[in-house]
Amino acid sequence: MKYAKAIYASLIVFFLIAPLLVILPLAFTSSAFLTYPIPSFSTRWFEELVVNSVWSRAILNSLIIATATTALATVLGTLAALGLRSQDLGMKSQIRTMFLLPMVVPAVVLGVGMQSLFVRLGINSSYWSVIIAHTVVAMPFVVISVSGALTGIDRRVERAALSLGAPPWKVFSLVTLPLAMPGVLSGAALAFATSLDEVVLTLFVAGPNQRTLARQMFSTLRENISPAIAAAAFIIIVGTVLIALALMLARRRRG
Amino acid sequence: MSENFIRFQKVTKDYGTVRVVEDLDLDIARGEFVSLLGPSGSGKTTLLMMLAGFESVSGGAIVLDGQKINDLPTHKRDMGVVFQNYALFPHMTVAKNVAFPLEMRGTAKAEVASRVQKALDMVQLGHLSDRLPGQLSGGQQQRVALARALVFEPRVVLMDEPLGALDKQLREQMQLDIRDLHHRLGLTIIFVTHDQDEALTMSDRIAVFNHGQIQQCASPREVYDHPSNRFVAEFIGETNLLEGTVSAVSGETLSLTLPGGTVFQSHGLAGFRPGDKGLLSLRPERIDIYATAPEGVNCLTGEVTDTVYQGDHLRIVIETAAGRIIARINRKAAEWANGAKVTLGFRAQDGWVIAP
Structure with missing residues (x-):
């Protein structure tokens, strides 16, 4: 039985990471095509990412947009989660559903709506339009993750802080926020990953100057299937794994 | 202060x-x-x-x-x-x-x-x-x-x-x-x-x-x-409650007549007048158990139906004409077999009459 479970788990894990195992080695191919077999190993496609201004610009854009999105979504999502925790808020579950809606609404629908809204506001095809669009889809992850952390906080601990002479803003900064920090950090990481990964909304609201890495990979796939895609994917995956590891370490240190 | x-x-x-x-x-x-x-x-x-x-x-x-x-x-x-x-x-x-x-x-x-x-x-x-x-x-x-x-x-x-x-x-x-x-x-x-x-x-x-x-x-x-x-009376500690009618009041001592005709002398709340209904609260540890009725205390006869061992004391359940009464006795006192006919006694200052 124990072996059966282990085999079953291994198969699931394999199923999940098999696509990565297929694509990642191609990042190191010396061939000009994204196909097996690999003639010899080389780092030319990583050099391409740096040297070719289209790719390096896309990487820079992704970092700018993902960082801004993370900051915005984390602040707003945390505030929303705090508000949803308030005891005298009516229609709490309806409001919560509203906050989570961007996760379930089809991205295409959201994209069309945002594009026409941003055009009317005169901010379409700008960094702001992409950052706002990404924030909308990233915020639900922060709301969920911070809400989860907040439910784990005993209100009596905050009451104790109040009774010991801490004004409400100090209770928040010294007690509530530090205790919710693991949730805030994982929310931020999810927001960052969401932004990095976003293609559909970006297609609608980004101009040629806001081409993100994901968007660039998407169009390269259609135009010429270059192994630079695999190299870019490699970078994204390594980056994501590093963030996840950093989070795990931070959490472990907290005990 | x-x-x-x-x-x-x-x-x-x-x-x-x-x-x-x-x-x-x-x-x-x-x-x-x-x-x-x-x-x-x-x-x-x-x-x-x-x-x-x-x-x-x-x-x-x-x-x-x-x-x-x-x-x-x-x-x-x-x-x-x-x-x-x-x-x-x-x-x-x-x-x-x-x-x-x-x-x-x-x-x-x-x-x-x-x-x-x-x-x-x-x-x-x-x-x-x-x-x-x-x-x-x-x-x-x-x-x-x-x-x-x-x-x-x-x-x-x-x-x-x-x-x-x-x-x-x-x-x-x-x-x-x-x-x-x-x-x-x-x-x-x-x-x-x-x-x-x-x-x-x-x-x-x-x-x-x-x-x-x-x-x-x-x-x-x-x-x-x-x-x-x-x-x-009921929330704090354990107590026996006996209902009766106040028949006389003299100073802090009341006379309470139970339905069977037994009359008890007991302390109680102020403000009772003869004819009022009263409830006698009697703490189990204030009750003594005798084989024969002593002088100068309130008495009630009954039959022992159960004894519960509680380590430092015994709880004795006694059926009387006024209802079931629980007494709590010290381990050094005499023990009673089930079915024994006994007399319960308590002093006026050990009872307390409240409104029912």
Whole structure:
């Protein structure tokens, strides 16, 4: 039985990471095509990412947009989660559903709506339009993750802080926020990953100057299937794994 | 010593349409240890939460040291609160927890350190100051919570069932510790509990709550010996209740005639007049059991139907003409077999007549 479970788990894990195992080695191919077999190993496609201004610009854009999105979504999502925790808020579950809606609404629908809204506001095809669009889809992850952390906080601990002479803003900064920090950090990481990964909304609201890495990979796939895609994917995956590891370490240190 | 350090004046609390505290009056003196005792849902915790500022007051006034504090925010009330689940800050060390109220008051660093050390030594935890709360036992955590609530010398200390989560032995030890701190530091303590033994052990006065009202507020001895009504008599300790009619009143002694015609002489509440219905509350340990009727005491005959061994005492169940009576006798007294015919006796001052 124990072996059966282990085999079953291994198969699931394999199923999940098999696509990565297929694509990642191609990042190191010396061939000009994204196909097996690999003639010899080389780092030319990583050099391409740096040297070719289209790719390096896309990487820079992704970092700018993902960082801004993370900051915005984390602040707003945390505030929303705090508000949803308030005891005298009516229609709490309806409001919560509203906050989570961007996760379930089809991205295409959201994209069309945002594009026409941003055009009317005169901010379409700008960094702001992409950052706002990404924030909308990233915020639900922060709301969920911070809400989860907040439910784990005993209100009596905050009451104790109040009774010991801490004004409400100090209770928040010294007690509530530090205790919710693991949730805030994982929310931020999810927001960052969401932004990095976003293609559909970006297609609608980004101009040629806001081409993100994901968007660039998407169009390269259609135009010429270059192994630079695999190299870019490699970078994204390594980056994501590093963030996840950093989070795990931070959490472990907290005990 | 100001007599009315804390005053509750016609305090009311409503949750929607439910009234959990109703027109409540209570005065507490500086340095007094008052327990709020009652079943769950009786309003005692709500009253404490209103005093701490965690709950708003729906009606009436709470006055602290001459100042109405209904709308004073919690962090300005200067009250130390100890919660049942300790409510320590899990991400701060023991020393940081205890230093928190001092830092909030802007106390100088050196003084914070020495006062924290003193407070922790007071609860015998000076050696654990660098631990996190999660690394301590329940009893140790509660002592840290106590040190944290006392270190800033609050005007009042509020305790919400602080010993409820501890096991019996630890609880009894902490009861004595808190009582000792109360005497030593001259603290004003308001202590919520549903455990009557705890209230009897620790308090200067006990306020017995039911349905959002105080049924009686008096010393432990008074509450136990001279309950003001049936609820108090039944809630605190165990008692036998016998219904009858008051047939005569002379000074503090009443004559109560039971339905079978037996007449008892007993002390009781003031205000009874001949002809009133009365309820005799008779504590099991105040009853003696005799083989033959003695002189000068109230007597009632009956038959022993059961004896329950309780370690330090025996509970004897006796069926009488007036109903089933439970007596509690010392292990040194004679034991009785089931079916034995016995006479129960009690002195007038050991009974207490209340309104039915």
